[in-house]
Amino acid sequence: MNEIHRVCVRFHAAIELIGARWTGAILRALFTGHHRYAQIKAAVPGLSDTMLAERLRTLEAEEIVERRVIPTSPVQVEYHLTEKGLDLEKVMDAVKTWSHRWIPLPGDEEPVGASQGPAAAGER
Amino acid sequence: MNEIHRVCVRFHAAIELIGARWTGAILRALFTGHHRYAQIKAAVPGLSDTMLAERLRTLEAEEIVERRVIPTSPVQVEYHLTEKGLDLEKVMDAVKTWSHRWIPLPGDEEPVGASQGPAAAGER
Numbered sequence: 001m002n003e004i005h006r007v008c009v010r011f012h013a014a015i016e017l018i019g020a021r022w023t024g025a026i027l028r029a030l031f032t033g034h035h036r037y038a039q040i041k042a043a044v045p046g047l048s049d050t051m052l053a054e055r056l057r058t059l060e061a062e063e064i065v066e067r068r069v070i071p072t073s074p075v076q077v078e079y080h081l082t083e084k085g086l087d088l089e090k091v092m093d094a095v096k097t098w099s100h101r102w103i104p105l106p107g108d109e110e111p112v113g114a115s116q117g118p119a120a121a122g123e124r
Numbered sequence: 125m126n127e128i129h130r131v132c133v134r135f136h137a138a139i140e141l142i143g144a145r146w147t148g149a150i151l152r153a154l155f156t157g158h159h160r161y162a163q164i165k166a167a168v169p170g171l172s173d174t175m176l177a178e179r180l181r182t183l184e185a186e187e188i189v190e191r192r193v194i195p196t197s198p199v200q201v202e203y204h205l206t207e208k209g210l211d212l213e214k215v216m217d218a219v220k221t222w223s224h225r226w227i228p229l230p231g232d233e234e235p236v237g238a239s240q241g242p243a244a245a246g247e248r
Contacts, residue, residue, distance in 0.1 A: 008167070008168070010227040011148065011149065011152055011219060011220055012148060012152075014226070015142065015147075015149070015219050015223075016145060019140060019144065019148065020143065024135065024136060024143065025135065025136045044132065087222055087225065090221070090222070091218040091222055093218075095135060095142070096135055097214070098215055100134060103137050103138050105134065
């Protein structure tokens with residue numbers, strides 16, 4: 001396996017893990033301090049129980065998320081980022097910055113990036 | 125729509141666009157100087173013609189990639205990143221750094237990140 005191929009294999013695996021449907025949004029919820037199942041669900045509009053449970057299982061299996069059982073009565077379950085998960089912070093920040101510049105919101109003005117192109121219509 | 129929801133909608137859209145199956149690898153090929161269809165295909169092991177054509181169409185529609193027809197004889201077609209696409213460089217770099225640390229290659233030693241945990245087996 002040559003060096004380019006090696007980089008490619010890793011990169012490919014990483015970006016598809018993070019970019020899987022709902023995974024990015026779930027990670028973002030965890031980064032912003034939502035640790036309980038119901039909190040995560042509430043933080044990600046449109047996410048179903050089935051999908052959240054499945055994604056949390058995958059993230060646990062990938063050792064990105066750790067499931068903690070808090071011995072209260074009744075017991076509580078919390079999901080926390082592991083060291084591997086926390087290390088995704090720069091990826092998350094870079095995506096957030098890019099999306100803020102380039103992804104328009106429904107009904108919004110053009111995003112910042114789009115208005116930095118050649119002369120806007122009003123300028124001539 | 126509150127601020128958290130607004131950030132979330134954008135972030136979600138961005139990460140799923142970039143993380144769609146094969147898209148990250150195709151972007152990486154473009155960033156590393158592969159501009160012709162056959163070059164991109166060769167740079168992404170396992171990518172089919174159908175999928176490459178579909179992804180390039182999506183990336184064009186999203187204005188991340190621009191299709192250029194070079195007026196040689198016969199004409200050549202090249203795919204180049206637009207300003208919006210080039211602006212993904214920090215995202216790509218962050219994913220590459222993380223993947224290098226945390227994603228093992230088949231048959232490789234443990235990745236760097238894994239060896240920085242508590243005492244490795246050989247140390248006790």
